[in-house]
Amino acid sequence: MSDIQAKAPIATKATPFLVPCSRWESHMDRLEGPQALLLRSNLLGADLSVTNYGGGNTSAKLISRDPLTGADIEVLWVKGSGGDLGSMKLDGFATLEQRKLLSLEALYRGQEHEDEMVGYLPHCTFDLNPRAASIDTPLHAYLPFTHVDHVHPDAIIALAAARDGEAVTREVWGGAVGWLSWQRPGFALGLRLRDHVARNPGLRGVMLAGHGIICWGDTARSCYENTIALIADAAHYLNERLAHGPAFGGVALPARPASERSAAAARLLPKLRGLMQGARGKIGHFADDAETLEFVGSRGLDRLAAIGTSCPDHFLRTKIVPMVLDPARLDDDSYLAAMTGDYRSAYAGYYQRCAGPDDPPMRDANPVVVLVPGIGRLTLAADKSTARIAGEFYANAINVMRGAEVIGGYVGLDEREAFRIEYWALEEAKLRRMPAPRPLVGKIALVTGGAGGIGAATAARLAEDGACIMLVDRDADRLREAAERLEKQAGADRVRMAVADVTREAEIEAAFTACAREFGGLDILVANAGIASSAALEATTTDLWRQNFAVLAEGYFLTARAAFTLMKRGNGGSIVFIGSKNGVAAATNAAAYASAKAASLHLARCLALEGAPFGIRVNTVNPDAVIKGSHIWDGAWRRERAGAHGIDDGAGLEAHYRDRSMLKREVLPEDVAQAVHFFASDLSAKSTGNMINVDAGNAQAFTR
Incomplete structure (x- = not known):
């Protein structure tokens, strides 16, 4: 598992070619x-x-x-x-x-x-x-x-x-x-x-x-x-x-400091991702290893990048040539759009020059590898593993060029020979044998309160359909445990974590920046981090009132605002607030909690209006009494709600809420996760500003 708050690697001298040694032992x-x-x-x-x-x-x-x-x-x-x-x-x-x-x-x-x-x-x-x-x-x-x-x-x-x-x-x-x-x-x-x-x-x-x-x-x-x-x-x-001289003709542009490289990648990847054409989104990967930095900062970059990768093992994953960007123009959106469009046009020209009547149709013309002098290597592909592996293969290509240049010069494949490999009928047949991608492949989700019951269940449900997941929580130990469990389900490539408190603006901004750097942007926000408190009005202190609003209203505002920034750079997205039955229905001795939840519900409606022109949908899921797996119910909230209902705070509380519901059924984190999945996916592509109650039936909470 990767903790995205770890510092970016510091550039060091490129390593020489690795020299293998036999690992065969006599007992074998x-x-x-x-x-x-x-x-x-x-x-x-x-x-x-x-x-x-x-x-x-x-x-x-x-x-x-x-x-x-x-x-x-x-x-x-x-x-x-x-x-x-x-x-x-x-x-x-x-x-x-x-x-x-x-x-x-x-x-x-x-x-x-x-x-x-x-x-x-x-x-x-x-x-x-x-x-x-x-x-x-x-x-x-x-x-x-x-x-x-x-x-x-x-x-x-x-x-x-x-x-x-x-x-x-x-x-x-x-x-x-x-x-x-x-x-x-x-x-x-x-x-x-x-x-x-x-x-x-x-x-x-x-x-x-x-x-x-x-x-x-x-x-x-x-x-x-x-x-x-x-x-x-x-x-x-x-x-x-x-050992006798600098590689690639020497340095043309030194590498920027690690923090600047990381920040540049976090700004650039969402923009590039938004410029990619196709029915599905791309997932990004960033690398700034010493070998890549040496290559992208070298005098030979433009010449060698234009030759392209020569080994079929490489270019089938990377395309023949990368897209090279001017590091001074990364904040110029029109420049980025023009470069990406020019790349697609050049690829279409390559296809038209080489294709015959029996060749497969042109595939994805978007760049896979993007090189930025002083910054590093970015790759974009259908999923995180493919993006990472494509980057690793281009790193192999860099090493190949480094070696070939010192023994007479690097040569690439003839264009038509490369095309015959890329569009070989046998490769096409292999692609067609691959299973259809799951519905959320190419999507990036950030889940706050990711270490809790609803957050972890939601992350698991989204990951089940192929989404990449950034888990965010303020409890570092529980967050790590949740991330490790999710990694076992989804694989290490698709899971990242960020320790952050949703009431702290700088920490939220850092978590979203990390999401952009690690995956390339954001498509789904699940605002789930929460607290709960119970007290009569006279016993409700201003600190308690402010604490509820800080987490459940301001916290949702901060996360949604950060999400809007990333989603606008892409192609929209879906924001799902985890509300509460108490946001719709009044609750005894819970004025601070219920009022804050009501504020978040109205915030969602306002954001639905504001986000619609950008393809950003905002909806709310209102659970009730999700006790199993919930950390909120582990402490004082359980005792307080049991007291408010005049029942024992043991197993009787679960029975109370189950029997109170119209369907007489217990609500589990997985039930809430299914509702979130509906709003996060294209199943609800034409829904915004809506609520779903997941409460086994409570007439007081009917929204209409």
Whole structure:
């Protein structure tokens, strides 16, 4: 879990290429077959100097028993499409009969028919395994080695994307590693790779220009250690050369102080998010690591950014080129709009130049990566994980450019080759296999009182539908516990927390600023932080009166005002106040509490009028007697309300409120959360200025 009040990282000197070392231990030699392959895959995937998230693939040709004939046959186990080496399990491997795979060569009709070969792969499936085979399967199948690794580490891609990459490959490995010029992954490359290895016996691996390295071994361990050693060789070679001078031509603009970078990102992301076109909102991610700051502040930024990312593993997530902004014009809204529009136009031009009649329609033309000299790297995507991962892949691309520049210069892919990868029918099919996004994916919610029963239940309900959640509460310990519970449900990427008291303007502003920096803006505010007090009028002190109004009226005002600022920068949003039955119906010995709640109800109506022109809806949910899970009911409020009703303050209070309701049912935090979800989502897209009572029926609280 991330506490957003932590200070932003301080820029330090960019780190050299990471040099991997073997993590294979002797006891691992006892593993055999699929278990040894899985171990090797997990070890490679867990090492950031070896693989990127979701990148690379591994394989082993193993003997298995045919379930029909009982005969022993050779089966290729290869990482399936869409998996991640570091976290995959055995069910992440596709299994195919090696004999059938080799027989596909007789059906191959040439590169113009490349895509049809993928359609034959399911016919080679062994033991009805449903895992789809990767497009890299032929690279593994046609090599005559038992164990094969194909990885895309930064140090390797730097060589593969360098103008002198082939010569450097010979220099580093003395001919023990081959070189193949760029070719799109697939069947033709598999055959070409096989033939190259046959002509050059004794190779340890082959560099695939612009793509990565493929290497092998007779055992799982020897294959793993060969892979690690080759990457280490490349990293050592590059680090020696990087030590002789500044990267990217030296510094053009130094990095701003960390606090300024953070503040600039918080201002910029909501504006960019509001400029993105499409049916769903984008989620932002900000990074100002030393490597990024070195690149965006360098003399070579404009030239290298225009070349774009070369490795398909990178640009499928980042687009080919980023959008680069002038740091002096970040507060110029017309400039930002023009730059974003120009980017979309340029992308449309790229599509029109390269697309053929059979290619898929143009996809999202918005920028994914935004670079700002002196500030850092911003990424915007459909969800937080995708935005973060896209940023990490561009960081990999920066490292690749850093290395390639010191060994002859960085080169990118031909535009049409890049388009063939990006709009490959196989990639399109993969996208279409993905499940439809949940209703609130792309939405950002901030919930005050997030550590309490209603707040936590509401956050869980919104997260269930895909929203990113900023939890806000003044109780740091309870807030951390609530955030940790929510992380287990929604994942760490979609949960942030801010310790803040809604009565303190500066703390509220800091929490909303953090929400903008962490996620990119705000779509949903749930104003839920509350207190409760009970006292006869003569016993109600001015301090008690002011305390109720500070939290329940002024606190709602401060949070709503901060929300308006962010929502206006975007495309509107939904504000939901957690009111109370007592805001509508008078209550004995609760004048301060009920009056403050009534004030918040009227505030919501006023804000509904003011927000409508900007697409900001404001509605209220009025609960009654939500006792379970509520911290408010843990203390004096419980005793006071029990006394006001003349009942025991034990279990009798729950029964009193249940039996008092028309439906004779207890109201739970989850019930309130469902009503909030209705107002927060597009289910109520045409509702504003409304109230929903969640009280199991109370005629006194009828709103009409």
